[in-house]
Every structure is written in structure tokens, then in C-alpha cells.
Amino acid sequence: MRHALEFLQPYFLGPSAENAQVFEALLVELVRDHTFWRRNFHPEDGPSIRTSAEHTGSYVEFMDRMKTELYGLSAELKRAVPFFHPRYIGHMNADLLLPGLLAGMTTMLYNPNNVSEEAAPVTLDKELEVGRQLARMFGFSLDETSGPCAWGHLTSGGTVANYEALWNFRSVKFHGVALKAAAATQAFDPPDVGPRTKALSAYSTWELLNLPLSSIVDLRRAVARAYRAERGDGAFGAFAAAVRSERIESLGTAGFFMRHRDLKPPCLMVPASAHYSWEKAMKVLGFGTANLIKVDVDAHMRLDITSLRAALAEARAATVPVLGVVGVLGTTEFGTIDPIDEILSCREAFRADGGDFGIHVDAAWGGYLASMFRQPDGSMRPRDAMRERFEHFPSPQVYGAMAALAQVDSITVDPHKMGYVPYAAGAFVARDRRVVDFLTQKAAYVFDLGDSDQEVPMGQKLRNLGQYILEGSKSGAAAASVYVTHKVLPLHSEGFGHLLEQTVHACEYFYDRVLAMAKRLVDVAHVVVPFEPDANLVCLAINPRGNTDLAEMNRFGRELFADMKVDSTQPLQVKRFITSYTSLLRDNLPDAQAKRVVGEVAIDPASFCVDAGPRPGCADHVFILRHTLMNPWVLSERNGKNYIDRYLAYLEDRIRTLVGG
């Protein structure tokens, strides 16, 4: 099968910098546009630097120092990782899309700071528009007039976006309890509020902890209206202050739980395959890693929904509030996609039982895949129509997960991963922008308790971005980079999705060819794909035939990898291919999966153990090769062979040599 890659020709600078001339011409043009803008801001001022400056000693000396350092850096960067090249099939990196690269480099000259509109009159708008572009891709509503309206913004990366999700969830989760406590201090008890239309005091703590997000938003407003109606606008400031002082954000976690001794600390549920940043998040936000429930994964390395149900039932039985459940859309290590649709079903059932939790999707890696599922008119692309373009993709599970995104509460997605834009550009997107009213830093009496008549319009508020996000000063250049990328390649199947389609083609091709290679190697080694690829990342477990020791298999894997890893002590050109690896930890696998995975490569399951220390031949992890097929040029051919064929031929040869040697 030949792949029609022609349409990609203008997208990137290219594996051999084939588009160097057009790139340079545009860059120079945009730089000149900037320089002459400077000259004409107040041309009557004339220059501050003399035209003869370049002949002065200090000028010459500075230029000498600067050039020495810049040339030195440029020389050292020749040891950088050649992400741009199809011989690189390692981490989540590839070439950068030209529109974003040029937009980023150009905007850097203007150096806007997206913390607020005052420092970024142009790029702040772009950032909020990026939030809308991403929201649309996920299927969130952007209707400002009814129902939840989405919003989003950039972060320095997915880790910070994940922190933000928890910060958002906490601010809403405990608000009802604060409202009730504050009302009690003011001897105020509105009679018919909230989803159960009863007195605020009649809501139990458990009920208040388990109201859906939109109910909390409504309750907060209803209580404010009732207070104003009963005691007048003038008295409202005192009530607002009372609510603030009862919030977990004011009291702190320790203080809040000391005041509410019947409450148990909340837990967060993530699949065992989740990124390590979730542990970090639990530490940083003060929730504690002991309250991070790692839900088992299934045979496809996806969150196991039966295990999730069991974990939820356990939390319910122990009256432990569930802060949220995280589904991963494209795990960092394996590229696998959790059943987001089934997490939503679990929540429905949990709600029927009086519980509630937020759902966050960590789509740092896989978020942009959603562009393949979205038609230009904004509707979901039918699965049948998609299936015509692929051999396996999308599985019903993957399709179901993608279709469900529109209903989750928030999503992390990294434009600097599958968005092909420069670092640092992560993003946080939320389904309901009214959450920002729970986050504001300013003690703005009028807004703090939500009286919609007197509110500043949300669109205006968000121009003070620093008030509603974790970070402060932030790059407007990153926003411009992502914005222009999305404008040139809209986030639907005929825009960005068309590009990503090639990465899935590459993955399917790789997968098929690996199976063929495995057959050829049957007498030499066990070569297995431990989890079928959900999109465009493939892992390989390799064990020399006859070996049953996990420690020996891992040693073999590391030796194999040694030639394919980044090694800055050698000239780059020595490397024929560069890949990456990951470790499958015993600790993160249920027994059955652990047994299956090593069993498939004929390893004695007894040698795969949590504490590998004392026993010879044992290991607490399985070393596996990991291939991210982001670079669409891996399918470009030369003499009838594409880069995947060439890589696998190389790999086969290396395996044979190492086993033989």
C-alpha cells in the first residue's frame, strides 16, 4: 500500500530541510515587518543608536562575545536529538509545523505577556480563541447564552494543566459545605434552594459534597439571591466574607477538616497506567498520594471499568468523597486510551446512588486525535466513515472514548506534543467556564458570590487571565504559535485530522510488519506487541528464545537499545535509528495481566515480582521498546522501502546478531 503523502510537503521544514528557502524567506519578511514597525512607532524621534556604532570598540567587542556564544551554542546543538527526522521514532516529538514555528518565532520579537490584556492586547485574544478551538474539537458547547459554555487556556505543559484540574475540582467540591457553614454563622437559612428544593440547612454534608458542578453553581447563585432579597444588598458583603472564610481555600485543608470532623479526605482515582505527574499533583496540592487510588488496567492497558466500579463502591461505603476520576486519553508510556464513555456511565450510576465526582481526561498526548473524529461542521464523524480509511482504527472502544469527551468536565491537552508546536505549550480546557467564579484571587465583593445582574461579563473577566489560572506571566508567542497552527490546519478531519491520519497509517503499517518480523524471528526470539496500539504508539517486548528469566530479558533489551538511544558522546550520524523504551512496572499490573504479558514472551511469571531485590533472575519491571509514530515521513519511500521497513530490517538484524553473539 502506497501512502499519498504529497499533501504534507508544505507542512514542515522537512527531514532534509527541503522547505528551507520558503521558511527563510517568510521568517526574514516577518522579522523585517517587525523592525520597520519599530522604526515607525515615532519616526520623528530618530535613532537612539548611531549608524557608526558598529565601528566602536565596545560594539565590536560585544559582537565578538555574542557571536562566540551563539556559534558555540549552534555547534553544541548539533548534539541535539533529531526529532524532525523519520529515523527518530522514540519519544513524543517530531518536526514542527511551519505555521506554528513561524508564528512563535515572529511573536517572540513582540514579546507579549498573556497574564493580562494590558501586556498582550493581541495574543491574549488568540489564547482564549485557542481555548475555544480546542473546546470545539472535543465537542464542548461554546454557546454563551444557554447551558455550560466551555473555555480553555494554555499552560506551560500538561503537568500544570493536571494540577489545575484538581484545583478546579476542589474549589467546587467543597463550596456547598462552606455555603452552609457561612449561612449558619449568619443565622440565615434560605428555604427552597438547590436541586432538592429544600432549606440549605437540610442538606447533609454528604449531599453538599456530591452535587454536580452545575448544581453547585446554581446553588451558590440561589443562596446569594435569597440573601440579598432577605437582608438587602448592603448586608451582602458580610455574607460574602463569611462564605470566603469558610472555604477550604481560606481555611486550608487541615483547618477545613478540623472544622468538619465528620468529613474524610477526598480521593482521586486514576488508572495504574497514569503519568507520574498525578502522584506529584497529589503531593503538591496536599491531597496525599495515599488518596490516589490506582485503578487496575485491563489486557489492553486501559482502565478496567469493573475495577473502577469496585473502587467507587468502596469509597461510597466508606463515605470517602471522590474528588474526581481521571481517564487517560493516550498514556505517555503506551499510548493506550481509557474508556471515557464507561467512566461517564459509572458516574451516572454513582449519581443515582447519591454520589458525584468530577471527570478529568488527561489527553496530554492523545487530545489532538479528536480532530480526526470531528467533521468540519462540528459533528462527530461516523465510525463507519472512519473505518474506510484504516485497517483497524478506530476500535469501538477508542471511538466510544472519543465520542464521550464532550461530556467530561475538563481536559488536559498538550499542543507541544501531538500539536507539533514548539515547547512550552500545554492546555487546560473546561466544559463549564462558570468554574472560574470559584477561583478568583481578588476579594471582589460584587462578583464573589455570584449575582448575575451585577457581574462583569465572563468574556471581559477572562482578559485578566492571571486571576483564573495557576500561572502568572506567560508567553504570548506560544499562544500565537498554537492559534496560527489551528487556523491553518483546523481541528477537524479535513484539517489537522488529515495529518494525524498518516500517523495512524504508519502505526498500522508498523504493527503489521512487526507481526511478519516476529514470524521470521520465531526461532531466534519472542517478539510481541504487549498491547494493541490504540492510535499511533507501538511497544515491543523482545526475549531471546530459550530464556525464561525476566532479568536476562531486560538485560538483552537494554543491550539492543544501546545502539538506538540518544548518546551525546558520539556524532549523531552514527545512529541509524533512534527509539525510546519504557518499563512496565509489576506494581502497576494486576496479577493476571502481569502473568499474561511475560507469558507471551515465554518468561516465567514468577520472575516478575514487586520486590525484585533478593531473587536472582527476577525483575520488578519489563523493559520494552517504545515507538511513537508521529513523524508522517516514516512512510516516505526510497527505492521502494520506507523508514519503517528499514527500521525493522535493522532491528531484525540487531536481534539476530545479539542472540547469535
Next chain:
Amino acid sequence: MRHALEFLQPYFLGPSAENAQVFEALLVELVRDHTFWRRNFHPEDGPSIRTSAEHTGSYVEFMDRMKTELYGLSAELKRAVPFFHPRYIGHMNADLLLPGLLAGMTTMLYNPNNVSEEAAPVTLDKELEVGRQLARMFGFSLDETSGPCAWGHLTSGGTVANYEALWNFRSVKFHGVALKAAAATQAFDPPDVGPRTKALSAYSTWELLNLPLSSIVDLRRAVARAYRAERGDGAFGAFAAAVRSERIESLGTAGFFMRHRDLKPPCLMVPASAHYSWEKAMKVLGFGTANLIKVDVDAHMRLDITSLRAALAEARAATVPVLGVVGVLGTTEFGTIDPIDEILSCREAFRADGGDFGIHVDAAWGGYLASMFRQPDGSMRPRDAMRERFEHFPSPQVYGAMAALAQVDSITVDPHKMGYVPYAAGAFVARDRRVVDFLTQKAAYVFDLGDSDQEVPMGQKLRNLGQYILEGSKSGAAAASVYVTHKVLPLHSEGFGHLLEQTVHACEYFYDRVLAMAKRLVDVAHVVVPFEPDANLVCLAINPRGNTDLAEMNRFGRELFADMKVDSTQPLQVKRFITSYTSLLRDNLPDAQAKRVVGEVAIDPASFCVDAGPRPGCADHVFILRHTLMNPWVLSERNGKNYIDRYLAYLEDRIRTLVGG
């Protein structure tokens, strides 16, 4: 006084892009070096994109879309803020230093990810070197063989660096309590450990909460050694796991305080003038804003040391652990510098009383000023030598604060502010890198409890940067930008300090001329500098003569400011000067200061009140103009007048017109 600005001529692109040609030539050269590197990675592969591509329909169509968007962006950016120009004297922005701008733009092409060495073999080293460069500027020791050795890294900005400081403090503060609790569960009690050489069980919770950082580091190691000696290396894993499970990071804040019911939640002390990100930090990390003690400021808008002493005594009396005290080196709003030396003295006294706390300096704005105080040989520049270069600077207070930096625990500094490099580049620098052992995410049995014989060398560990910092994926381009800037302009008085000297000259000149202007305006308006500038930021309070109402003064200020603010509805050229403003909140001022500040502009102090709502003429804030004198070209002259003279002439004219009109 004429200022010798010639040396600055090659530093920047320039107010009129005077250095456009040299900039463009270097940029093109560095871009070409990159493109031909691509071409020669594996030249035998040949191109993936055909040379005829540019004539294909899809290529032409994509280029059309891309150019449309890029030209559109470039056009819109003409409404960006002209930070580069000396007519801009508003926020903490100015032109960008050429070395950093070029290094950043160049490195973006290579797109390294500094989360780990594997994705950034070159720039990760640069980032760790930036940490050392900044540490050296602050006077921290970099001796790896004895005593505390500093380290630092970049963050997306000062806000994240501030979060990181609290995260670091917490991880150490509560570790002793966890050690003792874990030992008890193992029926283990080492007899002679810690600074008081006694049994671990004999340390009270209060003692353990109040050990200095280095004592905790030592205690952790001593306990580990004792355990191994008593029970053997094989049993150590169980103890390490027990310690982990007792840590606040595992239990969470709520769980930890439930287990230690005698403990009170810790507080953090900051000056009332501190940035709003400190409130955000208290919320995000779960400490709670109620535990943020805002210490009064003095007449110079610096932390008042008597108030700090009182707050500390109060905490001591109530047995509230003090997590840390934050000193601000260059407040965002006023540029004022807290007495870091006196905070250190307070800690000495507090320690003598059995207490302890971490000291963090938020030098996001003022950190780079330290370069003026550091001689090329690394020693402090004597104050007398500095005084020869200035009229007022540095005051004994400012000098004392700077000299004390070497002894604090950690510092936030933003290269993207006074470091003149592009966004986003903040930094966190810590005096003792052994703190990272308390932060690691991995459950690495060998290292987790510190047995120095078996440890991976610290320098090697830090190459896995993502394990020890708040963020994950991060820009290597930002690291290259800061690194090259510091190489070309070393962080001492003859390098970077020489540049910053001009900003202080500009400020002193501005200050003197304002006093002269105030005299000329004596019959028209009260013009007052409410706090003497500590370095290079000047605020102005202006009240029309005869008015005693704060609300009216604020209205006047806003009207005055209307012509000087960023306004994207008008062509940029309409603006003659652009400044910024700030609000001095009554809530943040002690009574005496509130009275003094408004008294100096003949406002009735009774109209300056915390709750301004109901009373006519009152306000809860004073509107003041704020001038950041970062752009050294403000002193460049044309027809004998520099930009400061011209701005003040303009301002005087506007005041006369508005008062008259």
C-alpha cells in the same frame, strides 16, 4: 549630567531597530546552520519532499493559507505594546537582549525538551548551568564537596517558582515527624541522632518541626545509617516504605493532621505588599489563605521588622509552626525591597527560642539587581565603591538586603523580567540542593532514605529534572536563551550589572526631575512620590490642589492615565507615552501609613477606608502612576532632551490641562 550610553549600542535590536541588519544576518546564519544540519544527518537518505513540490496545487494552497494567517498575525501585532521603546515606561518590560533573543529563536528550531537529558542532551546542561550562574550572583556556595551546595532551574514564571518554594519547605518541615512516627511503627529507636544527640523518640513534635533544613537532612541520613547497622540492608526497604507512608506527601494534609492531632496548621508570613500569587499559592497547595500572615509594611513600603517579630512571637506562643517567611526583593507594584538581613536576624532570635522557619526571597522582579553588587571575582562589591556611581543608590537598607541573600534558603527570580529575555523564563534557586532528595517522585528504594554510599551522584540525578520540579515538559529554548545572555553579560557589576546601573541612573534622574516638577506644579496639584525608589521603579500620587476627596483624586488619576494606557482601538502612534498604574489598597496598609500617604497629597484620611462602598468621596485604594525604568534608552538625548524630560514635560502639561479644564 550626560550619561555614557554608547556601550549599550549592540545590546538590543534598538528602539528604532537600529541593529536590524546585524540581527537579521545572524538569525539567517543560525537558521541556515540548522537547516544544513538537517540535510546532513543522513544525507544518503535523500529528500522526502520533492523539489517540484512548490508547484503542486496542495502546496500552493497550504502556503496561501499559511501566509494569510501569518501576515494577518503580523498585522495584528502592530497593536502590540511597544515595550522596546523608551516611550514605554509602564510594566516590567523593555527591549530584549540580542544574545538571548537569538539563542531562543535558534534553539526553538531544535525544540529540546528539558524534562530530561534524553530529550535535551545540550540544553538541560545549560539549564543547570543557569541555576549555577544565578546561585553565584546571589552568593550561594557551589562547592560540591562541603557544606550546602546550591542548585537552580527555570520555571514558566515566578508564580510557579513561588509554589515550588512552599512545596520544598513543606517536604522538609514535616519530615522529622514522619521519621519518628515510622520508627515507632518498626519498634526502632536510634539512640544518639540529630542535633541534640539523643534518641529519636525523645524529640518532641515541636522540636522536629523546628529543626533547620540541614539538621533534617543530617537526621534523615543518620536514622537510615542506624537502621541499616541494626537490622541490615535487606530490611531497609520496609523501613523506607514506612517513612514514606508517614509523610505528609503520602497522607495528605488532612490525613497528616488527623494523625497528629496536637499539631496546628502551619502559617506563612509575607509582607502586605507581596504579589497576589502568594494567596494563590496558599490556596493551591492547600495551606489556606487564613494561614497567610500579612506582615505590616513600613513608611518605605518594606516589610516592617517589628511587626514580623510580633507575628513570630504570636505564632510561637500559639505553637503554630512557621513554614516560612517570604521577603520580597522588588515588589511588583512598587519596586521596594524588604530587609532580608533583618529577616535573617529574626530567624536567629527565633532559633534561639527553639523555633525555625525557611526563608524564601521573592526576587521575581529585583533578583537581577544582585548582579550590580557582585564583583567579577565573586565577592560583594563594597557599598562605598557603588555609591560613587549614584546619587542615592544603594541605600544602606538595600545594600544590607542584597548582602544577606547568600544566607536565605531559596529565591525566585524571573529572567523574563529584569533579565531582558523572552517569555516564559522564571527561575527557582535553592541554597541546598539536598532538598531534592525529599521531592523525588520515584519510589527508588536505595535513594529514598539517603544512604550516601549508594547514592547516585546529585549531578547525575538532576539530569532527570522532571523528578524534582513542579513542571514536566519544558522549553530547552528558554534555557538556551537565558544561558547565552548570562555568558555574554556575566552576572556581575561589569557585565549585567553595568546594564542595570543605567536603569538606576534613569530612576534617580526621574526622581530628581519629578521633585522639580512638583515644585513647579505647587499651585496646581500635589505631586508626590509615596515611597522613595529602592532601585528603578517610581510611583507618583497626584491630587489636584484643593481636593480632599480620595474618590475624586482617583477619578482625576484615571483621567490622566487614559491618554497613557494601552488602547488597542487606536493606532499605536497616537500614544505619546505609555505608563502603568497601581492601586494602593487600604487593606494592605497599617493606619499610620495610610494616613501618611494620603496626607502627603492633602487628602482627608477619613476618605481612605477599607470598605468604601457606602460613603461618598471615599475609596478603598489610592490610584497611583507607576513607572518602570527598565529601558536604558530613556536617557538617550535628542536636541538636549532625553525621554524622561520629555515625558515629564508631557505629564506636567496634561496635569495643567486637566486641572484647568
